[in-house]
Structures are given as structure tokens and as C-alpha cells.
């Protein structure tokens with residue numbers, strides 16, 4: 407995927423807000439790319455542009471289609487985005503069915519990914535019968551089952567409790583190791599960024615631009631034990647050094663806007 411000179415200016419109430427300035431980035435096939443940055447720097451805006459949910463004000467995004475039957479992208483949001491009126495199996499098969507994949511094949515594929523996220527016993531359940539973590543597992547199973555060229559994930563575990571988050575990170579690592587999808591993943595957590603990513607992009611405070619990129623060379627498969635090593639600690643500290651000024655600036659900007667209200 408190639409992101410060339412992409413920027414976004416929002417217009418609301420006769421006010422212009424530059425959310426993102428000239429962004430250039432090449433995401434390699436099969437790469438797990440993580441984006442971090444202070445609040446309001448344009449991470450979600452960038453992801454929404456990549457998902458085609460927002461049009462860039464300038465620049466362009468190109469996603470090479472390896473197979474015309476595959477969708478270009480699937481997105482997993484922070485908030486649960488599964489349909490409450492559909493059973494788990496139908497939620498996971500949804501994208502495939504919309505694309506006209508034969509029902510039997512779609513259900514088979516959905517069952518395969520439901521098993522990968524450990525929800526086989528709940529395939530016939532409705533979302534209200536599931537915990538928050540289980541609902542996020544359904545979203546992840548649906549996104550992988552959909553087999554997109556690029557998987558876009560916007561803080562998918564942010565609303566989960568700490569223990570569930572740890573479990574889900576390992577599950578995501580496992581399922582990703584098996585599928586090696588191209589992933590663009592937004593998070594506020596530097597630990598999560600280093601645990602999951604091949605490369606971490608640091609965005610500057612509002613308006614967002616790429617400030618730095620850090621390669622993460624830890625071997626895979628990765629497990630949580632990695633987070634207890636001095637090397638892991640050194641890399642997250644390095645990221646924090648890169649990010650700290652931006653967070654301070656973002657908070658100052660926040661104060662500025664709040665004082666004006």
C-alpha cells in the first residue's frame with residue numbers, strides 16, 4: 407500500500423482544521439505496521455482515509471489488489487461493531503456473504519476463524535450473550551475471514567480490561583502469524599506497539615505528520631514474556647523519548663482550545 411502526500415483538512419462551522427499534513431508512507435505486503443501519536447494528531451483520520459471512509463483533501467492511497475475477489479480492506483474499531491441481531495457465525499460470515507460467496511463456503515470459512523479465536527462453543531450465540539472481549543474476538547474473526555488486502559485496526563483492545571487485553575494481544579499475534587496479513591494498527595500503548603509491530607510510525611502533535619519510524623526486530627512468534635526483557639524496555643523507552651514532546655504539545659493545544667471555549 408502506498409500513501410502519497412496524503413493530507414486532510416476538515417471544514418466545520420466555517421472553521422478549517424488541518425487533521426493531517428503531507429503524509430508519505432509505504433506499507434509492505436505482510437507487514438504489521440503500528441501508528442502511535444498523541445491524542446488528536448490524526449491517527450483515526452489516517453485510518454479512515456485508508457479505509458475509504460474519508461476522502462483525503464490532497465494526495466492519494468494505492469492498495470495493490472492481488473486478487474479481484476478479495477476486498478481491499480476490513481476495519482476493526484475500538485467500539486464493538488458487530489450486528490446485535492445476528493448470531494456470531496452470521497456476523498463472521500457477513501463480509502463474505504455480502505461479496506456473494508456461496509453460503510456453505512462462507513460458513514465454513516467463518517467457522518474456521520471462529521475456532522481460531524476460541525469461540526466455537528458460541529458460534530450460534532447472539533452478541534448480547536458475550537462478554538466485551540468475546541465481542542472483539544468476533545470482530546477480529548470477521549476481519550480475518552473477510553481476507554482483505556489490508557487489515558485496519560483502530561485501538562481494537564482499548565475498551566477491554568487489562569487481563570483480557572493481554573490475552574487478546576497474544577491471540578492476535580498467533581492468528582496474524584498464521585495469516586501474515588498486511589496490518590495497519592493504531593494504538594496509544596507503546597508496549598502494544600512494540601509487542602505487535604514490525605515497524606512503529608510516530609506521528610507529531612496536531613496537525614499530524616510523520617515524526618519518526620522505528621523498526622522492531624524481535625523475532626516471531628512473540629509472546630508476552632518479551633515485554634519483560636531489557637531490550638523490550640529499551641525500545642519502548644526510545645519510543646517514549648520520541649513521543650514525549652508531542653504529548654506535551656498536544657496537551658498544551660488542548661488547554662488552548664479549552665480556554666477559548
Ligand SMILES: Nc1ncnc2c1ncn2[C@@H]1O[C@H](COP(=O)(O)OP(=O)(O)OP(=O)(O)O)[C@@H](O)[C@H]1O
Pocket residue numbers: 416417418423424425443444445446447448449450451452612
Ligand atoms: N469530522 C471532523 N470534523 C472536524 N474536525 C475533525 C473531524 N474528525 C476529526 N477532526 C479533527 O481532526 C483532528 C484529528 O482527529 P483524529 O480523531 O484523527 O485524531 P486521533 O489521533 O485519532 O485522536 P485520538 O488519539 O484522541 O483518538 C482533531 O483535531 C479532530 O478534532
